[in-house]
Amino acid sequence: MNSGTMDFSSGRKKSLTNTQTELYRHHLQFYDQPPLENISLGEFEAFAVDRLKLLKTVENVGVSYLKGSDQYSNKLVSELKSLNFPYRPDADDRKPQTGPSEHDKRRKDHISHFILRLAYCQTEDLRRWFIQQEVDLFRHRFDELSPQQKLELLNRNNLQYATTSVKEKILLKDELLNSSYNVSGITVEEQDFYKVPFQDALDLVRARKVYLKAGYVYIPQKDIVTIVLNDFRTRLSKSLALTARSLPAVHSDERLQPLLNHLSHAYVGQDYSIQKNVGKISLDQIDSLSGKSFPLCMRQLHQSLRENHHLRHGGRMQYGLFLKGIGLSLEQALQFWRSEFIRGKVDADKFDKAYAYSVRHMFGKEGKRTDYTPYSCMKVILSNPPSQGDHHGCPFRHSDPELLKQKLQFYKVPASGISQILELVKGMHFQLACQKYFELTHNIDDANFSLNHPNQYFIESQKVLGGGKEIKREVDTAQRLQENSATKGSAATREPAADASKAEDEMTEDLDSYFQDA
Known part of the structure; x- marks a missing residue:
């Protein structure tokens, strides 16, 4: 590596030309072979931004349409056409082209995947998001292959069933x-x-x-796609763990560390942790808000807490961070949890000794002083599934369908709406099911946003109910980048047939300006 280029070769002695020819001959690969060439720092940055734009597009389309449906596939094909990444398995370099060749697109696809591995191997949440989008992209590309191409892919990757x-x-x-x-x-x-x-x-x-x-x-x-995806996910998960071992060397490079950090922040949008209006949500509002503006996961946690006067650790973390995100201050949070637990089997002294620490810990006042952020939908769905006696998790993902049906009936969701929700749950479209729940409980036809966070649900609910404008927050420069990304990404799904690419263009302009200023 020198000041102007990035070296991916890692001392390998293989024939670069032959390896590249083999790698870029195919529309789809497992990314088992890392890049074996030098690239300029400018190309490194451009590829990173474009890959992030690609994965954000996959995410936006995935929460706007049913995955696997014709509408989903057609929209994704349409979006990918403008991104200069491979999107047609039958593309032929020998045909006249006005833009980048298929070889160039496949090279960019290969190298950019490995660049984002560096940015997204750093934490469990980042790895989870990166794997999910890469798996969704892989599934779409696999479905586009012919039967013969699928068989060739299996054989190339030792999946010879x-x-x-x-x-x-x-x-x-x-x-x-x-x-x-x-x-x-x-x-x-x-x-x-x-x-x-x-x-x-x-x-x-x-x-x-x-x-x-x-x-x-x-x-x-x-x-057979199910088998292929399981293998792809397993390989990618192991590769990210290995990549994480190289982070100390990467972070020692002053050119790369800020770039990779900003890339990794861009996916999550708002983190809902730092707000100007902390304390403006009063404790006597919580019961009313839970019935009007809480997503089902938080509504069931609140109800369980009120009925049992206790929540296990997983529930306290999920619900406590959500309340923090909607504006509850540390002092209010301590008062809220203490008063509820004391109504149960915990006296004030025991609460102060056994539970108050964890509440202060959520707010970054104990331990490592980490200012913990509320859980996103993806984290709630994919991590720490509830056990017997737990009430955390995603009701659409973790509840028995019959129990979910009863819960929806109790909350007066109309029968036709319950059928729609259960059909989405059956297809494992949990965020879309929650978005349908939002529409039904707010009596609107279109939620006009792509749901990816419980706190986003709350804010959008307050807007619909006339509860005021979106909560304003004090943010530093890095968080402003996240907020811009989330706001523009949400706008993309308001007109899902036309605006997703435009929003992602705007999102990456912020990153581009950062790169130019760095």
């Missing part, structure tokens, strides 16, 4: 039809089935979508 013979398919015809096969117009004999060890397809087994026999499952080609 045996296809079931015609004879065996005929013998198992009834079982295959009853368990997993449901494509009209195509017979069992015409469709490829893969014979896969059951431990490699636990999600499909759990959902009873495949036929299981003698330790193997029979997966129709249309469902």
Whole structure:
């Protein structure tokens, strides 16, 4: 590495030309081979910004449309066309092109992925967000492949599962039809089935979508994406853990550290932790607000606390940080939790000794003095699932469908709306289910935002109910970058058919200006 270039070669001796030719011959890869070339610092920065723009687009489309639907796929294809990343598996470099060649797009895709690994390996939340968007992008690209291209991808990445013979398919015809096969117009004999060890397809087994026999499952080609995605996710997760080990060396480079830090902040938008109006939410408002403006996850936590006068640690953290985010001060928080716990089986002395510390800890007044931020939807959905006796988590993700139905009925959600919500939950579209809950409980047809944070839900609810403008917050320069990103990203989904790319362009302009000024 020198002052003008970044060296990705890591001392490898492989033939650069041959390796690049092989890497960039294909529309889709697992990113197992790191880049083996020098690039300029300017290109490094440009690729990083464009990759972030790509992943933000994937996220915005994913919370605006049902993943896997035709609308979702068509919108994503439309958005990707303007981003100079690969989007068509049948693209041919030999055809005349007005813009970057397919080779250039695939090179950019490959290198930019590894650049963002450096930015997003730093914390669990960052890794979770990065993996989710990369998996969604991979799934879309995989679905665009032809059956032959899918088979080639499996073979290239040592996912060489045996296809079931015609004879065996005929013998198992009834079982295959009853368990997993449901494509009209195509017979069992015409469709490829893969014979896969059951431990490699636990999600499909759990959902009873495949036929299981003698330790193997029979997966129709249309469902093999589940296996591929599990493998891709596992590889990427391990790679991020390895990348994190190199962070001390990266952080010692004064050119890269501020760049990577700003990139990693840009995804989350507002963190809802530092506000000018701390204390303006009074304790006697909480009961009323919980019924009008709390998302279902916080509403159930509040109700459980009022009924049982206690929450376990996971619930206290999730709910306590949410209340902090809507404006509850440390003094109010201590008063709130103390009064509630004392009504239960905890006396004042025990509360002060066993629980007050954790409340002060949330506000950065104890321990490492970290100013903890409220949990995003993704963190609530993907981390720390609730156990028996817990009340935290996402009701749409972690509740039994029948219990969720009863809860929605109790909160007077109309029957037609409950059916819509349960259908979204069945498709694992938990944030969309919560957004539908928002629309139904606020009596509006379109929420006009893409929901990704419980505190965002609260603020948007207050706007709809006439509770005033969005809570203003004091932010430093880094947080202002986050707020701009979130505000513009939200605006993108208000007109999902046209504005997502425009909003992401604006978001990256902020980063570009930072790069130019640095």
